[in-house]
Each structure stands twice: as C-alpha cells, then as structure tokens.
Amino acid sequence: MRISRRLAAAALAVPLALSMTAGSAQGGSRPGHPHPGGCRQWIALTFDDGPSSYRTQTLETLREKQVPATFFDVGVRVAANPQFAGFEAREGHLVLNHTWDHPRLTTLTAEEVRSQLARTEQVLARAGAPLPFRLVRPPFGATDPAVESAFTAEGYAFVTWDVVAVDWDVATTSEEVRDTIVQALRPGLVVLMHDGPIDSAAGAADEAALPQVIDRARAQGYCFGQLDAEGEVVRARYRGTRAPVPEVINPVPYLPLTETSRGQLPPEPYVVVDPAAQN
Numbered sequence: 001m002r003i004s005r006r007l008a009a010a011a012l013a014v015p016l017a018l019s020m021t022a023g024s025a026q027g028g029s030r031p032g033h034p035h036p037g038g039c040r041q042w043i044a045l046t047f048d049d050g051p052s053s054y055r056t057q058t059l060e061t062l063r064e065k066q067v068p069a070t071f072f073d074v075g076v077r078v079a080a081n082p083q084f085a086g087f088e089a090r091e092g093h094l095v096l097n098h099t100w101d102h103p104r105l106t107t108l109t110a111e112e113v114r115s116q117l118a119r120t121e122q123v124l125a126r127a128g129a130p131l132p133f134r135l136v137r138p139p140f141g142a143t144d145p146a147v148e149s150a151f152t153a154e155g156y157a158f159v160t161w162d163v164v165a166v167d168w169d170v171a172t173t174s175e176e177v178r179d180t181i182v183q184a185l186r187p188g189l190v191v192l193m194h195d196g197p198i199d200s201a202a203g204a205a206d207e208a209a210l211p212q213v214i215d216r217a218r219a220q221g222y223c224f225g226q227l228d229a230e231g232e233v234v235r236a237r238y239r240g241t242r243a244p245v246p247e248v249i250n251p252v253p254y255l256p257l258t259e260t261s262r263g264q265l266p267p268e269p270y271v272v273v274d275p276a277a278q279n
C-alpha cells in the first residue's frame with residue numbers, strides 16, 4: 001500500500017468556497033488550548049470510509065479535545081446515515097469525497113469514476129455538507145494516469161496520506177496505531193485513520209488510540225489543522241456546537257468482509273452490500 005502522498009491536478013482544483021484559508025484560524029485564546037502562544041507545527045487527522053458505528057465516538061473525542069478533523073466519507077454510508085454529515089460541517093470538520101462505494105478506481109472506466117465522484121457529492125450536499133472544494137482520496141490510494149485524468153476532468157485534486165497504521169486489521173492494537181502515528185510526527189503530516197473501515201470489522205483500536213494520539217502530538221507542540229483544496233495541511237479551528245453527537249440509526253453498509261476481520265463482525269446494525277448492485 002502506498003505510504004507516500006501525491007497530488008494531481010492541484011493547479012486545476014477550483015475551490016468552491018473560500019471559507020477555509022491558511023491563517024484563518026489562530027489557536028490562541030481558546031480555553032484548554034495547550035499552546036497559548038500560537039502554533040507553528042500543524043498536522044491533519046483524516047478519517048476514511050465512514051460514517052460507521054464508530055463515527056459517534058470519533059466525534060465525541062474530537063469534541064472533548066477540541067480538534068477539527070477531515071473526513072473522507074463513502075457515499076453509500078452517507079446515504080445510509082445522513083445525520084452525520086451536516087453535524088460534522090457545523091462542528092467545523094471538513095467532509096470530503098472518498099467515492100460512492102470504495103472501488104479500486106483503476107478497474108473502472110472514466111465514466112464510472114465520474115459517477116463515483118458525482119453521486120457522493122450529491123449525497124453529501126443533500127445531507128447538509130456540500131463540498132467546500134473538490135479533493136478526493138482514492139480508495140486504497142490507487143490511481144493511474146487514466147484515473148488521474150478523470151479526476152482532472154471533474155475538477156478534482158487527489159491526496160493520499162503520509163502515515164497509516166494497519167488499522168483495518170482487527171488484530172492491530174490501539175498501542176500499535178498510536179505508536180505508528182506518533183513516531184511519524186513532523187510538521188505538515190497527513191494522518192490516515194479509519195473509524196470503521198468499509199471492508200472490515202475493525203475500528204475499536206482507532207477509537208482507543210485517538211485521544212492518546214492527540215495528547216502526545218500536543219505534548220510535542222503540534223496543533224491540528226485540516227486539508228486545503230490541494231491536500232496540504234492548513235490551520236483550522238474546531239467550532240463546537242451544543243447539538244448532540246449523532247448516532248447510527250440505519251444499518252451501516254459493509255462490503256463483503258475480508259480476512260482482516262478475522263471472523264469478527266462489525267457492530268450492529270450493519271448490512272453487507274454487493275458493490276455490483278450499487279451501480
């Protein structure tokens with residue numbers, strides 16, 4: 001799996017809104033902020049594949065720690081539980097496109113890639129989280145020149161990540177998730193976590209690791225930003241609301257379970273979906 005981060009068509013990515021720009025948020029005087037003098041080292045926490053049953057806990061941890069995050073959600077899961085997307089946007093999180101049902105895009109036609117992007121865009125907009133800009137994280141980080149051309153044609157840049165633990169395997173512990181990320185800390189780091197992968201029963205280890213990752217990064221002087229339209233880490237600010245954190249109401253779509261679930265099943269409610277039936 002690709003561990004480096006690449007960008008495509010960055011110059012062609014057209015911001016749909018200018019609400020989030022570098023320097024628009026200062027960490028300064030918020031209560032509980034660990035760096036009252038301001039931050040010089042920023043990293044971004046990104047969460048792929050949701051919203052799953054683990055999203056509620058992720059959002060509660062982010063609220064408790066006052067951390068803004070970037071979510072790369074899959075459309076089929078947003079459609080199943082649309083109550084998360086608008087809440088996330090109002091809390092100051094960034095919700096972006098991780099395709100409709102998580103295919104390996106290199107196996108699709110350009111029209112199918114376009115459809116994967118467009119359907120997810122539409123469901124996020126209907127759920128109250130219209131894209132602020134077109135940035136996609138391709139499932140598995142898998143692209144090729146044809147996929148990248150399809151992204152460009154739709155006005156998308158893409159981003160992968162700098163560090164990820166093997167958190168889709170239920171055998172990976174929270175300590176392993178935490179240590180993998182903490183050992184990689186450097187300014188501008190893009191961290192990938194899964195609060196419930198679409199194709200495995202994992203997720204609990206990430207939930208246990210998340211507050212520790214936040215605390216250890218802060219102890220080393222890091223603050224938490226988000227991604228910009230070109231996939232770079234920029235300053236951001238958590239905006240708390242008083243709204244209750246949503247919970248999963250409808251069955252969470254799972255792709256046929258893989259060996260990384262090791263016989264475990266995801267939290268109820270869930271439904272196993274056939275990707276072929278989604279198109």
Ligand SMILES: [Zn+2]
Nearest residue numbers: 048049139140
């Ligand atoms: Zn994914």
